Amino acid sequence: MEEHYLRYPIGQFDKPPVITKPVIENWIETIGSFPELLSLEVALLADEQLDTPYREGGWTIRQVVHHCADSHMNAFVRFKLALTEDNPIIKPYNEALWAELNDSTSLPVASSLFILKGLHHRWYSLLKNLDQEALKRKYTHPEHGQEFTLEETIGMYAWHCSHHLAHVKSAKRKELWG
Known part of the structure; x- marks a missing residue:
């Protein structure tokens, strides 16, 4: 149980059965605020602190920050592809x-x-300028063998932001300051 919490401190993404406009708006705000919140969390950390893993066998804070850039660049491209191509x-x-x-x-x-x-x-x-039709556009992820709508993907990346922000906070709380 402890390992699962350390790996998923906010739990795993749970897509709501109905994705409402207020839910999407909240997710978009999470995505919008993420860089500032992450920057604040790592601003005063020394190199040795950045090289602290958030859990045993997990990535370091440094790797988490770089992973977020890698992941979100890929996500942005996926959104652009889904908006300009058919699935x-x-x-x-x-x-x-x-x-x-x-x-x-x-x-x-x-x-x-x-x-x-x-x-x-x-x-x-x-994201702020997507209409209902655009939110329903899809892409196919070959590793998962399934289609994802953009509205669902917004939720997954809002979760991803909060998930890794929690990793950084957890590492700081547990590993750096006891």
Whole structure:
């Protein structure tokens, strides 16, 4: 149970049976505010603190920040594809291997925080201007063998933002300051 909590401190994404306009608006605000909240959490951390894993066997805070930039760049492209093509098959990537690359393990987090700030500014604007028809557009994820609507995907990425923000907070609380 403890391992599951450390891995999923806010639980796993649970798509509501009905996705309402207020729910989508809340998710969009979560996506919009994420870069600032993440920046505030990591602003005063030293390198050795950034290199602290959020759980045993988990990524370091540094890797989490870089992963968020990698993941959200891919998400933004997926949204653009779904909005401009009919149910495109998106390209998956191996996030675990990406997190082990040199840029994810050693670069300062500022580079990914800059990416997230600019990317989320654009993504937020795009999301705020989607109509009901656009929200129902889909893409197919070949690894999962299923279609995802953009409205559902907004929820998954709002969860993703909160999920990794909780990892950073957990690492700071548990590992850095006891």
